[in-house]
Amino acid sequence: MANDLTLWGAGTSRTMRAHWMLLELGLDYQFHPIGSRTGETQTNEFKQLNPRHKIPVLQHGSFVLTESAAIIQYLSETFAGLGRMYVASDCESRAAFNEWCYFIISELDAASLYVVRRHEGLKHVYGEAPTAVESAKSYFLHNLEAMAPRIERRSPYLFGEQLSVADILLMTCLDWATSERISLPEPALRYRERVALRPAYQGALARNFAARKA
Secondary structure, three states: OEEEEEEEOOOOHHHHHHHHHHHHOOOEEEEEOOOOOOOHHHOHHHHHHOOOOOOOEEEEOOEEEEOHHHHHHHHHHHOHHHOOOOOOOOHHHHHHHHHHHHHHHHHHHHHHHHHHHHHHHOHHHHOOOHHHHHHHHHHHHHHHHHHHHHHHHOOOEOOEOOOOHHHHHHHHHHHHHHHOOOOOOHHHHHHHHHHOOOHHHHHHHHHHHHHHHO
């Protein structure tokens, strides 16, 4: 399906989210596999799209959007008519959906995994901070274990039979945590195994990470 969509970025958990959503929705899109901290985000062309020179960036016609969570939420809502993603039907279900999304982005991603990334994977930029890294890993596990019973009760996905934006956010954080050698609780492992069977997830893995290896 052609919809004048262009995605910039590949090679990270956050760019993975955008590729995965686009593939789940069955949308054709142009793709620029630029990487973080490669110099490719410093070009004048790209900085006109995002002056913070971060990926991913989505262009939909003349509309430009940054931030991975905002991108996949926008796509989910814009193409809701396709019926491929969970859409909240009332205020309470929307609040429950937002609770999951905000929790994942704030507590699992920004406050935990990105701290590990900054001070372990990017220690040449931000400096070593082993105490902060171990604390962030413990904080991630504390939060994930607290939510594990809810993950166990919701099957196969967080909101039942249909995949949601929250699932894409959670799964990419679980993959990220695994790459950082963080052991996941059993409910999260089983959830991850279920979600990993989705063809669009597998296609996004190939597209997002292989693009940076080519």
